Every structure is written in structure tokens, then in C-alpha cells.
Amino acid sequence: MKVLSGLKLEEIEKFTEQFGATKFRAKQIHNWIYAKSVSQIDEMTNLSKDFRELLNQNAVVTDTKIKVKQVSSDGTIKYLIEYADGNCVETVLMRFDNRANLTACVSSQVGCAVNCSFCATGKRGFIRNLTYQEIIEQVLTIQRDTGLKVTNVVFMGQGEPLLNLDNVLKALEIFNDDFQIGARRITISTSGIIPKIDELAKLELQSTLAISLHAPNHKLRSELMPIENKYPIEDLRKSLLNYVEKTGRRITVEYILIHGFNDTIPVAKELAYFLKDIKCNVNLIPYNSVDDTKYKKSSTNDIMRFKYLLEHSGKKVTVRLERGADIDAACGQLSGKNKK
């Protein structure tokens, strides 16, 4: 059975050609999938009954299901999506009251191999890459379920997107062309896979690159992120400078604040110095507690002090609002723990 969702128009044309369908029919199917977000071929009511029957014998719109759906008191919705092979990932829809944006936080892999010490996904280990169709399917699931159009996408769910770059790039193309979500409304967050950042620089990527830095030096960073031993922070810095030069784009630096560990005055000053020449905004993320880690969230006072010190160095700094904490949908809490 061919899965139609996540296919580009040319792919739908190629598939339906064998049933003698015109390009116009393919366009209609495409419209049902992306603009009207249907889940059944029978809902495509401007196709003839015979043609729908033929399609039904050979294809489905989707082969995934919503296994769990949780709605937070702040309007955030978390979906646990089950793929055909029984693996699950989480996708989160975030709304911000003061904006018309609907942001989908998507997963790029089942689990993650990078194994950061503060992250629930990392604790699960790596299971497999998602295909581009499976990435797209997460956004279609949200649209079908809510009847709304997603306007922004962030690759901040489970997985390291730059370790599944081919599928992520193909998904970006589909978000652009088939969903009309512009490149600048898409953010890719990475733990710092240097060769892949260099590849994105060559492609002059117009989406936002968010880099999970979390510490300003090798010693602190390697305690949080084993990837620091493979791609050390000084090399990362060079790669980021090159990225900004090639793309002209401002990057986002993500920084989790952990009490007494990386939220002190000297560390803030060191971070300001590290970022001095890098064109970036900083997004501070109050650490979300994940079972059995030794870390604690910074106090509001320390968060504000850290923010102030960075702002003083000339950076634009935001503190990330915690979304969906009451349903375990906050950053780093996505583990797919309800699997099977």
C-alpha cells in the first residue's frame, strides 16, 4: 500500500499515472492532503467513485495513528504518534496567546544517540531515523486533528536532526513547497554536529539554525554532552562563524540553565565572551527536571541575573516559556515512554 501523505506533487503524479489519471487529478489529491488535511481517500469527494475505489485498493492517506493525545492547561497539545512498525514519537503543538502562530515541535528520529545527560530522549538511546514522510506526517496529524494550519515548525522534538539530514532537508522542501511554510518559519536545533553544520552553510540554508550550547567551555560542556568530545566547542565556534558568514543568518543559541552548574556570574561572563563575535540571539531554557538526574532548575533570580549579564554584553536574550509542563511536553521531556 502506498502512503500518500508526505509525497510531493510530482510523486503523486507519478503514482496515479499508472491508473490513467491526469495531472489535474494528482493536483486535486495533493490539495486534499495538504490544504484540506483529510485522512481518508473517500473524503476526496471531487474524485469519481470508481477512481476512489481504485485508489483505495492501492493506497492509503496515512498508516499512522494517534496513540495518546494530551491537552495542557496552557493550550499546548502533545501527540504520541505510532508509525506502521509500532515505534512512537511525540509531536507538540504550541500556541502563543498573543500571536496567530501555530508552532509544531517535530521529532526527527526515534530516540537519540547523542545521549546528553539532562535529556529524557537521550536516555532512551537511538532506535531509528524517521523518513521524510514520517516527519511530514507529524504536522499533517496536527492539522487533521485540529482543523488548523501549522505556521511554524521547530525541529526540537526527539532526535538529532543533523544526524538524519537527508530526510530533514527533504521535509524542509515539502514544508516550503507543499505547506507554504517559508524557510524562515522553520528552525533546526542541533547539539553541534560540525560537518553537517558546514554542509548547511554550503547550502546557504535560510531556515534558522539553533545550537544547543549549554556551556561556554569544554570542561562544563563535556559533562552535559558527550558529543563535546567528538566536536569540541572551539571547533564548533569556527563552524558557527563560517555558517553566519555564508548564510548571512543570525543563529539562535540555546542554553539550559542548571542551578549552580552553568548559571553563575563567571560562567555568564565567559559565555558573553565566547559569543562576542557570533551573530546570534540567546534563548535561555530553564532546566526541566527529568527523572533520576542530579540537576535542578535555576532560581528565577539567577535566571534574571544571567539574562541581564548577557544583555549587558549586547545580545538579545529571551527566556523560554515553559509550555505543556503539566503534560510532560516541555523541552527534553519527550521520551516516547508510552511505547507499545
Ligand code: SAH
Ligand atoms: N537534538 C537537538 C534537538 C532536540 S532537543 C538538540 O539537542 O538541539 C531540543 C532542545 O531541548 C535542545 O536545546 C535541548 O538541549 C533541550 N532540552 C533537552 N532536555 C532538556 C531538559 N531536561 N530541560 C530543558 N531543555 C532540554
Ligand code: SF4
Ligand atoms: Fe539528543 Fe538533543 Fe536530547 Fe541531546 S538534547 S540527547 S541531542 S535530543
